[in-house]
Amino acid sequence: MPVFDPMVSGLIELKRTGGEGLVAQLTSQLRSLIATGRLGKGRALPSSRQLASDLGVSRNTVTYAFEQLAAEGYLAASHGRRPVVMIDGRERIKQAGAAAAGERARKPRLSPWAAKLQRADWPMSYRGQLKPLRPGLGDFREFPNEVWARCLRRSAVRAGRRELGPVNRLRLRETLAHYLATSRDVRATADQIMILPSAQAALTLIAATLISPGDNVWVEDPGYPGAAAAFRASGARITGIRLDEQGMQLMPGLAAPKLIFMTPSHQHPTGRLMSLARRTEFLAASRPGKTWIVEDDYDGEFHYDSRPVPALQGLDAHGRVFYVGTFSKAMRSDIRLGYLVAPAALVGTLEIAQQHTGLIAASHIQEALAEFIADGHFLAHLRRMRRLYHARRDHLVEELQRHLGEVLSVEVPPGGIQLVARLKRGRADQAVVKRLVAAGVETRALSSLAVGRPRDHGLLLGFAAWRESEISAAVRTMASCF
Template sequence: MLAELITLKRSDEAGLAEQLTHQLRELISAGSIRRGAALPSSRQLAAELDVSRNTVTHAYEQLAAEGYLHVAERRRPVVTDDIEERFAKAAPVPKRDAARKPLLSPWALRLQDVDWPLSYQADFRPLRPGLADAREFPHEIWARCLRRSALRRRFNEQTVVNRQSLRDALRGYLEVNRGVRAEAEQVLILPTAQAALTLIAATAIVPGDAVWTEDPGYPGAAAAFRAAGADVLGIRLDEWGMMRMREARAPKLIFTTPSHQHPTGRVMPVARRSELLAAAEPGKTWIVEDDYDGEFHYDSRPMPALQGLDREGRVLYVGTFAKAMTADIRFGYLVVPSALARTMEIAQRHLGLIASVHIQEALSDFMADGHFLAHIRRMRRIYRSRRDHLAAGLTRHLGDVLAAEIPPGGMQLIARFRDRAADSDAVARLVAAGVEVRALSSLAVERPRDSGLLLGFAAWRENEIGAAVRIMANCLAGKRAARG
């Protein structure tokens, strides 16, 4: 009797009809109900199971749609004659990796092995690098700028991808504070700085082109250029930043962070910048200057941008609001040579790398009213104090294990293991204990040669920094004992 093979639970989250459908399907698939067998009528089975007839009818109709049953008017449902052949010959479900490979590009397949974006926890914890302190941001002022922007927008007003007001404000700021030489039409506004790198890669790189990047360096740059098919070559650093490699293959593009090298914080002097410009032959090589946190220089006046030294139109200058303001305002901008301005803006539209007009206008007000520069000046003082506090704490509590390198600016510093221990193991222990840091070895473009930690100080108050350093000292106590 079929009803004896079926058990329905009225308390189950799955409804009675779903339970009945599933159990009948399993009985047929297992051969407990043979092909050609007639099932009870919906009325009879409903009575035997003490359920509504609609419940049984739904199950029968669903199984008929799936090919398990043949249902005819005024006849009992019958198990399909070729049920074994139909389902036995079905292609086996491919493994996840095998199913994915034919559908994705080689670049997409490599993403599973890439440790970027960083696999941090969802909540922010000290000493995560690269973050601005959102708690110190003037949110009330920013809210007023957003509201003003929203109120003056008009329905069906023509949308311009790069708002002139923000282009003008940025051009003026960059000229005075970063030494950038450009007209407003050379400034493109993008959703993120990473979008700027994607735009550059899409317009400048042909598959197989050689690209130089700093090693260790910013992993997002290498990711964007590899996605465009570039052959990325990591160029080692000396005390002044990226070295010129005369024996290396001539590059189509050079990526550099001269104001504060990522991650070391080293500042590239003018002589080295001139060397780099000389290596970029006009019409053959582009230089991408990522000035991600150039606003924050503490020990002297900030070095002017590399772009300002360029007289041949070889440098594409990338910046971001995420560091100067907060991580939530991730807008990036790109200053391109005048010869590329029209092409790059058309490419920007085609790729859909378009930033919210509403926020663009709020940003232009925030800058025009002086709030942007005032915020940066205030945060310079705060971040410098936090840098010094972190450096002093590392020296006091971990000086025999780590050698901290104090950068002249930026939002993070590196501390190298004195015994060149495996930094990835230390990072795992620290993250488990509540301190989020980055392994220096994970930022290598070629073979990892550096062992250390990348520590953020900008987003964390001094009491938070102190607590984090004490946790680090406890976690790394084994190293201290081993050395003693």
């Protein structure tokens, strides 16, 4: 015997204003009550007359909803009888859960590329809310959202009026070629510049285009895990190269690699600046067409103590250097824009790879960025952030030296958005980081950025994204943890 459920109307809430009609709302709410098992199999719903009166709607509204759900198999409705639920929602959920668990346990056979990415220990996972002093971030709270929104709106309206165009927008390519030439001494024509959704996308494209299984790739040690992961996934044999005061060292004893990845403006993570002499040595040792160099200038806009050293790309006369940049640090990471300045000989190949992988940025966002830069908003924002981040770097250094000078030795970077504080007395960093994260200070262990066996122990601390009061509070918390 079907059981009458007098509470159905209490489970339904219909909105009289807003876009969705009453029939659609009622149908979807009843469907969801049945699918989740709140209205179990065999339950009799109130008659259409009763439910219409309980909900204060017309009887037709309820009849249409019942008819739709009967057509979908959720209800059995016959004339003069109350409709009865035909589906066991709880049982279906249980079955779906069991099926998903079974599928998860089956472990599909992955390609070598995907299997290597699973083991990469990257991207780093920070759980929950953003907390001080998470590294790798600029201060998105300071971003001029209103100005950016106006550029976006204008470009979206213009986009609606024009023909579909090339994936790498000419206006942004030209704007970037000019900006990079004047600010970073990058020498490239506009058609060498590819606009991508991120710097990581550029690394993925380079790896897919140039790396064959077994190729040797040098990366900095400690270094940026995203780069090692991208090249390793393509089958590269990765060698971590130690740093000295001038940055990555040249290893004449090792066979010349296929590719060298470096962050010469501010080495990731130490922030060290590669000297001009070292840049020249690397170029001299890289035979054109044999060894490629990837110069990742992820936060090169932020220099505080001296004029920046010219980009390696601009010093190269033989088209050996890829120059990679991103707007993730200088603007906001969720804008999803980066770029790649490619050696002229590889532009066509990379553009085909770009089309096949779909690593294409939305054209109205590219146009908005071109306007944002051309109208001077980008440089104005950079000037303001440079002043702000400079003060924040100094503040973090002072606070660390004052409260934690006994246990930490701070390396002051000449620019960038983060710094390394090494642990004194041979302390291991992983346990310290665990304690700090639990106390609300998000830092990353230097040893987790090692390529081989970790030799350096310390903390990677972001300063750019955090106000001086937040930095002070975080350092006090750190002091209480040591």
